[in-house]
Amino acid sequence: MRWPTPGPLVQDGRVSGVEVAEVAAQLRVAGCVFAEEEARLLIDAAAETGGDLNGLVEERVSGTPLEHLLGWAEFRGLRVAVGPGVFVPRQRTVFLVEEALALAGGAGPAPVVVDLCCGSGALGLALATALIAEGRPVELAAADIEPAAVAYAQRNLDPLGAAVFQGDLFAPLPGHLRGRIDILLANTPYVPSDHIAGMPPEARDHEPRSALDGGADGLDVFRRVAADASEWLAPGGHLLVESSPDQAIVATAILAAHGLAARVAESEEHYATAVVGTRP
Template sequence: MSVTETAAVVTTLRRAGCVFAEDEAALLLEAAAEDADRLSELVAQRVSGTPLEYLLGWVEFRGVRVGVRPGVFVPRQRTAFLVEQAVAGVAPGTVRACVVDLCCGSGALGLTATTELRVLGCDVELVAADIDPIAVECARENLAALNAPVFSGDLFGALPLDLRGRIDVLLANTPYVPSARVADLPREAREHEPLVAVDGGADGLDVFRRVAEGAAEWLSPGGTVLVETGTGQVGTACAVLAEFGLTARVEHSEERYATVVLGTRAIESP
């Protein structure tokens, strides 16, 4: 494509409200592979509000291209902080860890956490699960190279019973937008992403509560559940974790505008 044609794409995207028009234009040009008709189609879909990641078929998350498809929740860059906390929470020298990606969506959290832990020398047993069949199929593709099973079902009900009491790291990117605030989400999220992945009920913590209750039983002694929340939900979230016998703490990243609540199961005395 000529410089003039590239500039025209950038202008079109900018007029549609794309904040990073130059970056998006470069990605769409790459995806179109010098096919002018294909490029026009992609640009038109982007202008209409289709998420860029659906058009590309992938999203970059912690340096890894994770496959996504229409109907699957697109991993947010702020959620990389949750993975960072999960990896940092595994003690140096740990030989083996059981990691579960619950409400896994595309499987991005389990994929990147496992990849990074294996680089550190930890042998990871990864299992993922989601209630949405589209997400399950997407995650199976993304996690195939890790030989990680992805189960379909509602939270812990989807998991094999032999995991009960031995999950060391429980990643749970639960929906946490209060129902009344879903209408305030960006248009592309409202119209294209599954409601089940964003609507967290009256106060945004309905699914979180169920995860906290199950975590108390499914975590290994010393195991930790990590969940992203809004800053205004921290107090309630910590109280819920304490209610189910988990020791709560909060980590916040100003850089990523991300808040993660962690709940750790106590190590029983001999």
């Protein structure tokens, strides 16, 4: 089925005579679980931009992430700009931000926050936005190794006056942050290398391998972050990293070996597991 290029208006779920149900049927055949919701979003996107609805649907059916087609991902109530070649923030990772927000209560009136392996900068954006809403100024920085991610993170974080750096883990961060970070968010890749092939194609084929592949046991990058975290954290500062439930015990042992007080946090609501390391 082909649809005409839509006009600028969306009314009652129709764009130029195209029913949401018609688009959803094509998406459902391709395996999209939330077909109706995705159909509405694609129709709205085409209408708002005057774009080609046919092309958007075909790309989605072929496995392109919905968020890359829309140009944004929803994360903790915010629209975060994303695009081709950029990791799409997962809804479960909201739990990492919630944990960080709770811990930031003890970080003084103006917390220093760093979003490492930042991707689009969604975690830093969500945490800083929440803290600012509480009337607390934030010193925020972010870093990622992927140029495309850095470009989108700059776009998302510039309104907050945050600095975004390109490079490997802590290497690009300015020296003045050493020993001052109150909250270190590090959504490191944690999929074991031999599990990548079994991931959904929208992740496997469209997101950077560096954002997914955590090495043999999924903890290679985590180990590198844990090894240097104490040097960058302020006394009492916290490192928060997402992991799988099976990795959590090993991850806490790694944190403890590097002098951090470690614990596991879990959320049934978000189907998420986080490991938290605190500098004494």
